[in-house]
Amino acid sequence: MSRDxxxxxxxxxxxxxxxxxxxxxxxxxxLGQAAVAAxxxxxxxxxxxxxxxxxxxxxxxxxMSVTEYLGLRPRFFDGTNVGGSSFELHLLxxxxxxxxxxxxxxxxCYGSNQRTAGGKLVSMSEPQWHETPYRPRHPITAYGLAxxxxxxxxxxxxxxxxxxxxxxxxxxxxxxxxxxxxxLTRDEVxxxxxxxxxxxxxxxxxVTDGAAAIVLxxxxxxxxxxxxxxxxxxxxxxxxxxxxxxxxxxxTTAAVDSGPRALAMAGVGxxxxxxxxxxxxxxxxTILFLEDLxxxxxxxxxxxxxxxxxxxxxxxxxNTNGGGLSCVHPGMYGLFLIAEAVTQIRGAAGExxxxxxxxxxxxxxxxxxxxxxxxxxxxxxxx
Amino acid sequence: xxTPNGPQATFExxxxxxxxxxxxxxxxxxxxFYPRVLAPSGATDLDWxxxxxxxxxxxxxxNRGGDGSHNVALVDLDEGVRMMSTLPAVETxxxxxxxxxRIEDAPDGPRVVFDLLEDAS
Numbered sequence: 001m002s003r004d005x006x007x008x009x010x011x012x013x014x015x016x017x018x019x020x021x022x023x024x025x026x027x028x029x030x031l032g033q034a035a036v037a038a039x040x041x042x043x044x045x046x047x048x049x050x051x052x053x054x055x056x057x058x059x060x061x062x063x064m065s066v067t068e069y070l071g072l073r074p075r076f077f078d079g080t081n082v083g084g085s086s087f088e089l090h091l092l093x094x095x096x097x098x099x100x101x102x103x104x105x106x107x108x109c110y111g112s113n114q115r116t117a118g119g120k121l122v123s124m125s126e127p128q129w130h131e132t133p134y135r136p137r138h139p140i141t142a143y144g145l146a147x148x149x150x151x152x153x154x155x156x157x158x159x160x161x162x163x164x165x166x167x168x169x170x171x172x173x174x175x176x177x178x179x180x181x182x183x184l185t186r187d188e189v190x191x192x193x194x195x196x197x198x199x200x201x202x203x204x205x206x207v208t209d210g211a212a213a214i215v216l217x218x219x220x221x222x223x224x225x226x227x228x229x230x231x232x233x234x235x236x237x238x239x240x241x242x243x244x245x246x247x248x249x250x251x252t253t254a255a256v257d258s259g260p261r262a263l264a265m266a267g268v269g270x271x272x273x274x275x276x277x278x279x280x281x282x283x284x285x286t287i288l289f290l291e292d293l294x295x296x297x298x299x300x301x302x303x304x305x306x307x308x309x310x311x312x313x314x315x316x317x318x319n320t321n322g323g324g325l326s327c328v329h330p331g332m333y334g335l336f337l338i339a340e341a342v343t344q345i346r347g348a349a350g351e352x353x354x355x356x357x358x359x360x361x362x363x364x365x366x367x368x369x370x371x372x373x374x375x376x377x378x379x380x381x382x383x
Numbered sequence: 384x385x386t387p388n389g390p391q392a393t394f395e396x397x398x399x400x401x402x403x404x405x406x407x408x409x410x411x412x413x414x415x416f417y418p419r420v421l422a423p424s425g426a427t428d429l430d431w432x433x434x435x436x437x438x439x440x441x442x443x444x445x446n447r448g449g450d451g452s453h454n455v456a457l458v459d460l461d462e463g464v465r466m467m468s469t470l471p472a473v474e475t476x477x478x479x480x481x482x483x484x485r486i487e488d489a490p491d492g493p494r495v496v497f498d499l500l501e502d503a504s
């Protein structure tokens with residue numbers, strides 16, 4: 001049964017590159033640097049990689065491009081692209097492939113130079129014919145629509161959204177690798193230029209460069225490769241729609257299904273979690289996912305984030321790297337959620353370290369609140 | 384008389400002739416939008432019916448940019464299906480407002496847009 005994958009694999013290597021701005025480097029060059037760092041972190045050679053998992057914003061066939069660039073000869077590969085949630089899904093798929101003996105050492109990787117290549121979010125997403133006549137500017141149009149609905153349905157306010165941005169900046173100020181650091185006031189967030197009502201510029205994620213890579217292997221090998229393996233505990237996915245007009249309820253995402261699936265596989269409850277990493281492409285995302293994953297009742301997300309509850313020193317450690325809002329967001333952010341969870345579980349997060357961080361939830365979001373993939377990672381203590 | 388076209392082309396052809404048509408399954412009674420070859424229930428006996436044109440504003444945002452601003456709306460038609468559209472006559476409108484469809488000749492071709500219904504029924 002699905003519980004068999006609990007603890008079956010472990011992350012033994014992590015690499016990051018080009019976080020923030022990396023002028024002069026292509027997306028693949030940054031990805032390559034992250035992959036080299038991840039493989040070295042695992043004490044392996046690049047030629048040991050025999051499983052490749054990749055999705056990017058700039059390659060139609062990402063596993064082929066990665067394989068060629070890194071000089072690999074993988075025997076298993078998967079390029080499933082479900083947007084920013086791809087990498088949480090890749091954790092599950094890589095674990096299945098490892099467990100099945102289809103590969104022994106898996107590389108999950110991503111790289112982008114969106115900031116220096118133009119400063120706009122790059123997407124390979126094709127227009128939807130039934131939306132095109134109305135000139136939506138996705139993704140923000142879709143998230144603005146969802147925020148408008150959440151406000152109308154539950155009384156969520158722009159001040160609540162601002163609290164999400166302020167919490168993210170608070171964490172970023174503890175992270176030397178975060179791109180957007182420095183003081184940020186509620187007034188500055190609220191007076192930020194409106195982009196897609198009710199979302200202003202300060203409600204939007206950064207557009208940065210950046211690359212990340214992780215090395216995953218079967219748990220029985222993990223301790224030989226890294227002194228602090230980070231174990232795969234469980235994952236779950238859910239998807240109801242592609243285009244925002246087809247989302248059944250704009251104030252409820254498929255995270256209501258992906259979260260319980262991941263928790264069930266991991267055999268843990270929300271109270272067991274030490275760290276919660278949520279894909280915050282826009283401030284409304286954090287509120288939606290806190291509700292849909294069950295941290296607060298539906299409609300209470302706005303009130304949940306008030307008073308610094310998810311900021312440093314608050315009741316729940318959320319997006320401790322500073323999130324897509326203030327740390328890094330190179331187009332598809334999902335692998336950076338996992339990178340922060342690994343860093344925290346290893347106890348290597350410096351000033352922002354969560355005390356006794358043994359169990360983390362990473363929630364990836366792809367498309368226009370479309371694909372929802374939740375993964376749970378843990379230390380040896382959590383096994 | 385059967386049409387050689389698929390549902391998307393059929394919808395667009397109706398629109399070009401000034402008709403806002405949506406699909407309906409005779410067996411289940413459910414309406415379908417956007418047009419496709421099967422209903423969410425799986426029903427495939429889809430016929431074309433004229434939309435009543437009335438609906439309720441479900442969500443709305445205003446895209447603001449250097450080249451001006453326009454709203455993008457999601458409207459729940461009274462038949463029970465949702466579509467993306469716009470309310471060209473207003474900057475924005477309250478969610479829950481009653482709206483009425485009309486066909487507008489936009490630069491890229493005809494499209495279904497909505498106006499606020501003054502007489503709330």
